[in-house]
Amino acid sequence: MASSFPARGRCSVGIERKLAAWKKAGLLTEEQALAIARHEESQASGTRWLVWGIASVGGLAIAVGIISVIAAHWDVIPDKVKLAACGALLLASLYGAWRTSSLENLWPRDLFLLFHCGMVPATIGLIAQVYHLSGHPWRAVALCAAFALPAALVAKQGLLTDVFIGFLTVALGLLMSEYHWSDNLFGSGDLRDLFVYAAFGWVLLLSVSAIRRAHPGAATAARRWGIGVLTFTIVSASVIWATTSSQWSITPPRPVLQWPLVIFLATGAMLSVQLWWIRAPALRAGLAAIALLTLFLCGALVGRADESNLLLRQFVGFGLFVGLCIAVAVTAAGSGSKLGTNLATLALAMRVFVFYLERAKNLMTTGMGLIGTGVVCLAIAYAWWRLRRTLPVAARIAGA
Amino acid sequence: MSPTLGKRVVLALALVDLVFFGGWIALEESLRRGGPIHLPIEGYDPRDLLSGHYVRFQLVAVREAASFLSPRGTSSPQMFCIEARGGLYHVKGVRTGSASSCLPFLRATLDEWAHWDFGVDRFYVDERLANEVRWIQANPNTYLVAAVDDRGVVHPIDLVVNGNSFGSKGASR
Numbered sequence: 001m002a003s004s005f006p007a008r009g010r011c012s013v014g015i016e017r018k019l020a021a022w023k024k025a026g027l028l029t030e031e032q033a034l035a036i037a038r039h040e041e042s043q044a045s046g047t048r049w050l051v052w053g054i055a056s057v058g059g060l061a062i063a064v065g066i067i068s069v070i071a072a073h074w075d076v077i078p079d080k081v082k083l084a085a086c087g088a089l090l091l092a093s094l095y096g097a098w099r100t101s102s103l104e105n106l107w108p109r110d111l112f113l114l115f116h117c118g119m120v121p122a123t124i125g126l127i128a129q130v131y132h133l134s135g136h137p138w139r140a141v142a143l144c145a146a147f148a149l150p151a152a153l154v155a156k157q158g159l160l161t162d163v164f165i166g167f168l169t170v171a172l173g174l175l176m177s178e179y180h181w182s183d184n185l186f187g188s189g190d191l192r193d194l195f196v197y198a199a200f201g202w203v204l205l206l207s208v209s210a211i212r213r214a215h216p217g218a219a220t221a222a223r224r225w226g227i228g229v230l231t232f233t234i235v236s237a238s239v240i241w242a243t244t245s246s247q248w249s250i251t252p253p254r255p256v257l258q259w260p261l262v263i264f265l266a267t268g269a270m271l272s273v274q275l276w277w278i279r280a281p282a283l284r285a286g287l288a289a290i291a292l293l294t295l296f297l298c299g300a301l302v303g304r305a306d307e308s309n310l311l312l313r314q315f316v317g318f319g320l321f322v323g324l325c326i327a328v329a330v331t332a333a334g335s336g337s338k339l340g341t342n343l344a345t346l347a348l349a350m351r352v353f354v355f356y357l358e359r360a361k362n363l364m365t366t367g368m369g370l371i372g373t374g375v376v377c378l379a380i381a382y383a384w385w386r387l388r389r390t391l392p393v394a395a396r397i398a399g400a
Numbered sequence: 401m402s403p404t405l406g407k408r409v410v411l412a413l414a415l416v417d418l419v420f421f422g423g424w425i426a427l428e429e430s431l432r433r434g435g436p437i438h439l440p441i442e443g444y445d446p447r448d449l450l451s452g453h454y455v456r457f458q459l460v461a462v463r464e465a466a467s468f469l470s471p472r473g474t475s476s477p478q479m480f481c482i483e484a485r486g487g488l489y490h491v492k493g494v495r496t497g498s499a500s501s502c503l504p505f506l507r508a509t510l511d512e513w514a515h516w517d518f519g520v521d522r523f524y525v526d527e528r529l530a531n532e533v534r535w536i537q538a539n540p541n542t543y544l545v546a547a548v549d550d551r552g553v554v555h556p557i558d559l560v561v562n563g564n565s566f567g568s569k570g571a572s573r
Contacts, residue, residue, distance in 0.1 A: 075526040083425060090421070094414040101407045109406075116413075123421055129524045131428040132454075132556035150413050154406045180512075 015040050079130045086126050090119045097154075106156045113151040117163045120147045138174035141167055158217030158224075165204065165225045172200060194233045195260035201229035202267035206274060227339065234347045261298055268294060279335065286331030293324040318355045322348060431547060431555045437504065438543040439554070440488045454522045455559065455566075459544065464491035465508055465516045476510040479552055488543055507552030520546065523559040525566050 019033045028036075070077070097112035121144045127133070128140070145167035152164040173193075181193050204226030212219035272291045276284060325348035332340025352373060356366040440460040465480045468491060479495035481502035495505050511517040523544070545558035545567075558567035 087417075087421060090417055091414055094410050094417065098407055098410045098414075101403050101410065113410075127421070127424060127428070131432075132520070132523050133428075134520065134522050147413070147417075150409050154409045 082126060083130060086119070086123050090116065090123055093119055110155045110157050110160060113155055113160055114163065117144070117148045117151055117160065120144050136174065136178045138171045138178060141171040141174055145171055152218060153215070156217060158219075158221035161215075161218040161221035162225070165221060169197075169200070169225070169229065172196065191237060192260040194237050195264040197229055198233040199260070199264040199267045201226045201233065202264070202271045204229065206267065206271050209274065209278060227343070231343045231347070234343075235350050265295070265298060283331055283334050286327055286334060289327040290324065290331060293320055293327055296320050314355070314358060318351065321351050325351065428555070431549050431553075432557055434547045434549065436545050436547050436557055437482075437484075437489045438487055438560075439546055440490070440540075440543050441559075453526065454524045456522050457544070458521065459518050459554075461489075461491050461506060461518060462508075462516050465506075469494050471510055471514050471516050474510070476508075478508050478516075479505045480508060481505050486540060488540065504548045505552045506548065506554060518554050520544070520554045520556050523556055523566070525559065 016037065019028065019036060022028045023030065023033050093112050093116035097109045097116065100106070100109040100112060103109065121140070124140045124143060145164055148160065148164040148167055152160040155161070176193050176196060181196075204222045208219045208223045208226065211222065268291070272287060275287055279287065325344045329341045329344035329348070332338075332344060353366070353370065356369040356373075357363075360366045360369060441457040442460055442463075461480065461482065465478075468480065469478060480491045481493050481495050482489045482504055483492045489504070491506070493502075495502050506518055508516040508518050539562065541563040542561050544556060545560060547555045547557060549555065558565050560566070
């Protein structure tokens with residue numbers, strides 16, 4: 001009986017390594033591993049992928065070519081023809097979705113719906129161009145989100161939910177920019193934008209368990225965006241956090257708004273309660289730590305309105321942020337989420353860098369400080385690794 | 401979601417598309433049916449906007465309106481009477497009576513910089529022509545062709561620079 005894998009044709013190296021590891025761990029027999037390898041090779045065989053690849057390139061080239069030709073003659077095309085063609089494409093995409101709804105494989109329908117989601121902003125843009133309309137763009141993007149929602153509900157894949165949430169996220173940012181909420185970001189450190197986005201992230205994560213049963217694809221997309229938006233806000237906050245007025249501020253600071261912070265805390269509390277009930281009891285301590293540290297951090301942010309005890313405030317803020325990142329990383333590791341651990345580590349790294357920059361205010365001292373910190377971290381990691389290696393031996397010696 | 405329900409949602413979406421976008425286009429067309437007027441403009445700044453190009457400008461009426469009524473400390477919106485002088489419409493004062501007391505009139509609100517805003521400050525121009533606008537100075541043959549509805553809102557139709565129209569060839573007139 002052959003004891004080696006089929007001659008390496010199209011069975012990937014990754015699969016071979018995995019099979020070898022599983023065989024070594026006693027999870028697979030030789031015959032099972034061979035059967036899997038042969039199956040994978042048969043799946044990868046043939047030139048179908050090559051044909052699909054060439055066809056895709058050809059189709060894309062034709063589409064882009066048609067768009068280019070139309071763009072070159074855009075000015076001579078009558079407005080009514082442009083509007084009629086756009087409307088026809090809009091309705092044709094839905095007709096295609098309607099016709100393919102009965103198919104067993106719903107990918108074609110979802111593609112038509114995705115095309116419709118793209119045609120909506122194109123139509124809005126065309127009408128604005130033909131009639132020379134102006135206004136704040138958040139309204140147009142919010143409209144796109146409204147039209148994308150039914151498609152997201154109908155679609156089997158989570159991709160259309162990604163589109164809907166994407167439109168929503170952009171509309172939120174544009175709405176805040178219309179009211180100049182970012183003006184205070186680097187000046188008085190008013191993080192209202194980030195609190196609104198963080199609250200939005202909490203809401204997305206809250207919705208995951210509610211929609212998972214009805215629409216698993218959408219739930220996955222909501223979770224993806226919730227984690228993404230939260231990561232963005234945490235990393236941004238770690239960079240923007242400052243306790244002194246920035247020299248970049250050229251406009252008078254606007255009054256600091258507290259209600260975005262309140263909304264953030266309220267939605268965070270709701271999510272904490274939800275996680276408390278649905279997650280394993282072993283994670284509850286971690287969740288409690290995260291909630292408490294978040295509360296303290298928000299308190300530190302509100303409390304730093306005046307400039308006294310600057311050094312203490314910087315260290316307190318830094319310490320709370322580090323504690324929060326560590327709590328998130330440990331809790332994520334405990335729940336088996338490598339992504340959560342990695343993102344928490346990233347936020348921690350950004351905050352350490354910004355802290356040194358805050359204190360040192362120049363790159364040289366920052367660099368020396370970071371190198372020193374890095375050496376300490378590596379030393380701790382090495383010591384931990386050595387301890388893990390020697391401990392089982394010590395336990396065996398103690399047992400004998 | 402069952403295929404039947406999915407089909408119904410798609411059908412409803414198509415209906416919404418038809419009603420919404422069709423209604424929007426019909427509204428914009430009807431707002432431009434009135435007799436067009438010529439409003440002088442100043443300030444040119446061709447710039448990109450994603451897939452298209454547009455020209456930013458300011459109506460001369462903004463400056464004229466501020467001379468009749470300072471925007472600072474004034475309530476918004478305000479109505480300004482306009483009159484034709486040499487083929488171009490200029491602000492002649494603040495409307496104090498009902499809508500029929502002066503026709504036509506323009507409706508102005510306050511923008512974020514406390515200036516009068518007549519709601520129109522851009523015109524989409526073919527990108528190959530946009531840069532030409534940069535070198536043109538204000539003169540009697542440079543103006544915005546627009547329709548004004550019965551609420552005093554300005555709806556752009558065409559942009560004429562040095563007597564040359566920069567509107568789309570098939571623009572609604």
